[in-house]
Amino acid sequence: MELSRPAMPDTLPAASQFRLAYPQTAKGDISETQFGEAIADPYRWLENDVRVDAKVRDWVTAQNGVTDAYLQTLPGRAAFAGRLKALYDYERFGLPVKAGTRYFYMRNSGLQNQAVLYVRDGLDGTPRLLIDPNPWAKDGATALAEWKPSKDGKYLVYAIQDGGTDWRTLKVLDVATGQPMADEIKWAKFTALAWTKDGKGFFYSRFAEPEAGQQFQSLNLDQTLYFHKLGTPQSADIKVYATPDRPKLSHTGQVTDDGKWLVITSAEGTDARYEITLIDLTRPGVAPRTLIGGLENNWELAGNKGSLFYFLTNRDAPRQRVVTIDVASPSLKLAEIVPETAATLDGAAIIGDKLVLTYLSDAKGVAKLATLDGKPAGDVALPGIGSIGGFGGEPGDPETFFSFTSFNAPTTIYRYDTATGRATVFAQPRTAFNPADYEVSQRFYTSKDGTRVPLFVVHKKGLDLKGGAPTILYGYGGFNISVTPAFSPANLAWMEAGGVYAQASIRGGGEYGKAWHDGGRLAQKQNVFDDFIAAGEYLIAEGVTTRGKLAVRGGSNGGLLVGAVVNQRPDLFAVGLPAVGVMDMLRFNRFTAGRYWVDDYGDPGKETDFKVLRAYSPYHNVHGGTDYPAILVTTADTDDRVVPGHSFKYAAALQAAAIGTKPHLIRIETRAGHGSGKPTDKIIEEYADLWAFTARWTGLDLPAAH
Structure with a gap:
C-alpha cells in the first residue's frame, strides 16, 4: 500500500x-x-x-x-x-573497483535520482554505462545498492534496493554484453558479496523469507551464509555456514585475494566484537575452523600472504593495531606488526607490497604506509583537513584509489601508487x-x-x-x-x-x-x-x-x-x-x-x-x-x-x-x-x-x- x-x-x-x-x-x-x-x-x-x-x-x-x-x-x-x-547539480563519482583489466565506478551526472554504474576497459578506456537504475521506478526510489565484480571482471553481482528498504534482490550481469543473466536471489540483507576466484559463483548472506505482512517489522534472526553457483536457481544454493543454536549471530563472508580461503565474520550485535571462522576453499568438504572465538574484540582482515593473515584489531590496543596470525600453525599466536599509537587506527590493507594504514587524529583523516613487517614507509599526502576513504586493492598490485572530502571540498577521487607514492586525480567535480x-x-x-x-x-x-x-x-x-x-x-x-x-x-x-x-x-x-x-x-x-x-x-x-x-x-x-x-x-x-x-x-x-x-x-x-x-x-x-x-x-x-x-x-x-x-x-x-x-x-x- x-x-x-x-x-x-x-x-x-x-x-x-x-x-x-x-x-x-x-x-x-x-x-x-x-x-x-x-x-x-x-x-x-x-x-x-x-x-x-x-x-x-x-x-x-x-x-x-x-x-x-x-x-x-x-x-x-x-x-x-x-x-x-x-548545488546538487554537480558530477559525483564513487571509488573505482579494479577487476582484471576493468574499472567499475558509480557516477551521478548531477540531478539524477540514482547514481549510475560505469565500467572502463583499462584505466584510460572510454566509460561505458553498465547499469542505470533510474528507469527502474517512476518515482526514482529503486536504487542500485551493493555490487561486486568477479575477480576477472567478467561478471558482476548487484543488489536492487526498492523504496529504501534494507532487503535486497541480487542479480548477475554479463559485463561484456551488459545483459542481465537469469540468476536471481531474494531476501538478502546486511550482506557482503564475495566471488570465488574462478568466477563460477559467489557467497552472500540472507534471512528466511518473512511471513506475509511482516517483512518490514519482524526481527532479523538466523542469518545464514550461502553459496550461489552461476546459472542455477536460488533453490539450489548451498548453505555454507549457519548457527541455529545461536540465532542472534549474523554472518558475512570474504574470500581472500588468493582465492584460497573464505573468512567468515560473525557478530551478535553492532559492537565491533567478532568471531572469525575459516574455510579452506582448496579442500572441499573440510569442516570450518574457528580462528578467533569469544565475541570479545574487533577483527578486520587486512589481507594475507599465504597462510600469514594480517588483521586490524583492538585486542590489547583500544586505538587498534595490526597483528598477524599464521593459520598453518596450531598455536595461532598473534604477532604485532603495527603497534598502537596516539591516533586511532581506522583501516588497514595490503596493497602491492605495502600496508596502507588510515588513522583518525582528532577526527581528521591521516594515511601512512608501512612495510609488511611493520616498518614505517612514508605518509600519503592529503589536500588538507578532511576525511579519507577507500584504499582497496590487493597484494602484488600497487594501484589503489582513495577519496578525500571536507566541509568545503566535494569528494575527489585519487589514484595512488604504493610503489612510487604518487597520487593523481581520477575524478574531481566542478561545483557551483x-x-x-x-x-x-x-x-x-x-x-x-x-x-x-x-x-x-x-x-x-x-x-x-x-x-x-x-x-x-x-x-x-x-x-x-x-x-x-x-x-x-x-x-x-x-x-x-x-x-x-x-x-x-x-x-x-x-x-x-x-x-x-x-x-x-x-x-x-x-x-x-x-x-x-x-x-x-x-x-x-x-x-x-x-x-x-x-x-x-x-x-x-x-x-x-x-x-x-x-x-x-x-x-x-x-x-x-x-x-x-x-x-x-x-x-x-x-x-x-x-x-x-x-x-x-x-x-x-x-x-x-x-x-x-x-x-x-x-x-x-x-x-x-x-x-x-x-x-x-x-x-x-x-x-x-x-x-x-x-x-x-x-x-x-x-x-x-x-x-x-x-x-x-x-x-x-x-x-x-x-x-x-x-x-x-x-x-x-x-x-x-x-x-x-x-x-x-x-x-x-x-x-x-x-
Whole structure:
C-alpha cells in the first residue's frame, strides 16, 4: 500500500498567521509494569505497519497534511529549494573497483535520482554505462545498492534496493554484453558479496523469507551464509555456514585475494566484537575452523600472504593495531606488526607490497604506509583537513584509489601508487560555489565531566557573528561511528544563506578508539547527551550563536540524541530536527534490526539496563509544563532499520503535551527508508523543508527565491 501527500491549495496564509491544529491521535490504555514501574504506552497502535493498518495509514495522511500545509507557508522554502537544486547539480563519482583489466565506478551526472554504474576497459578506456537504475521506478526510489565484480571482471553481482528498504534482490550481469543473466536471489540483507576466484559463483548472506505482512517489522534472526553457483536457481544454493543454536549471530563472508580461503565474520550485535571462522576453499568438504572465538574484540582482515593473515584489531590496543596470525600453525599466536599509537587506527590493507594504514587524529583523516613487517614507509599526502576513504586493492598490485572530502571540498577521487607514492586525480567535480569562500575550523570544548571534545565550526568567511548567527549543531554519538569532515550540498545551502554549521565528535563514536565508544554506551550513555549539550553551551558562550538561534540535528541514533537533549534541556535550543530516530528505548529490540543494538543501548528486559534506558527514552520523557523548541520530526514509511513507529509515537506524545505554542510536527516520506537509496529529488525537497523550518525558528533572514 503506497501513500501520497494531499495536494496543497494555490494560496496559503503566511506562517505568522497560520493556525496550527494537530490531528487527533487516539490514546490506548496500555500500561505494563516493568521492574516495579507502571509504563504507559498510549500510542502503541502506531507501531503497526502503515501498509497493513488503515488507522495508521489515515494518521500518517493527516499528519502529512498538517505538516505540508504549514511548511508551504514558510517564506524561505522556495529559495532553499532553488539553491539546493543548483548545488546538487554537480558530477559525483564513487571509488573505482579494479577487476582484471576493468574499472567499475558509480557516477551521478548531477540531478539524477540514482547514481549510475560505469565500467572502463583499462584505466584510460572510454566509460561505458553498465547499469542505470533510474528507469527502474517512476518515482526514482529503486536504487542500485551493493555490487561486486568477479575477480576477472567478467561478471558482476548487484543488489536492487526498492523504496529504501534494507532487503535486497541480487542479480548477475554479463559485463561484456551488459545483459542481465537469469540468476536471481531474494531476501538478502546486511550482506557482503564475495566471488570465488574462478568466477563460477559467489557467497552472500540472507534471512528466511518473512511471513506475509511482516517483512518490514519482524526481527532479523538466523542469518545464514550461502553459496550461489552461476546459472542455477536460488533453490539450489548451498548453505555454507549457519548457527541455529545461536540465532542472534549474523554472518558475512570474504574470500581472500588468493582465492584460497573464505573468512567468515560473525557478530551478535553492532559492537565491533567478532568471531572469525575459516574455510579452506582448496579442500572441499573440510569442516570450518574457528580462528578467533569469544565475541570479545574487533577483527578486520587486512589481507594475507599465504597462510600469514594480517588483521586490524583492538585486542590489547583500544586505538587498534595490526597483528598477524599464521593459520598453518596450531598455536595461532598473534604477532604485532603495527603497534598502537596516539591516533586511532581506522583501516588497514595490503596493497602491492605495502600496508596502507588510515588513522583518525582528532577526527581528521591521516594515511601512512608501512612495510609488511611493520616498518614505517612514508605518509600519503592529503589536500588538507578532511576525511579519507577507500584504499582497496590487493597484494602484488600497487594501484589503489582513495577519496578525500571536507566541509568545503566535494569528494575527489585519487589514484595512488604504493610503489612510487604518487597520487593523481581520477575524478574531481566542478561545483557551483567557491570553496575558498568558507572557513573551516576545529575547536575543542570541555564536557560536563571535564572530557575534551572536538568540534568543527564552518561558515562563510567574513560572517558577522556579533549577536550570534543561526546555527545547526549536528551529532551522532554511538555504535563506534566516527563523525568526521564531509561535504554536503545541503549544509552548504544553509551556510550560503548566512547560517553556521557545527559538528561535534561526541563520545559513543570511534574517534578516539574503544574507550571513546565505551564512554558513550550502556550505563555511560548520558555522557553522549552531556557532550552534545556542552557543545551547544560552548557555541553560545563563544558568541557563535544564542539560545534563540541554535538548532540541533541528528539521524537514527542521532535522532535519539536530539530527542533526549531536547527533553533534558528544552531551554537551550530553538529547533530540534530528529530524523529516523530510536525514540522508544523500552521496545526498540522488538523490531527488525533493533535486537542488534543492545550492544550500545543495553537490554530493556534487564533491570539495570531498563533503569538507564527509562531515564532518557525520548518517548517516555516528554513532560508538559515547559516550553519546548520548534520540532520537525522526519521519518519514512519504508524504514525497516528504525521502524517509523518510533517517530510516530514520539510525535504523538509531543503534540499531546503542554509544551508551548511552537510547532511540533512530523514529516513522513513515502517510498523511502532509513536514508540509503533516497532519490535526489526527495532529498532536495526534504532539505528545503528542514532548512525553511529551521530558518523560521532561528531567525535566519532569507533572500527571495532565485
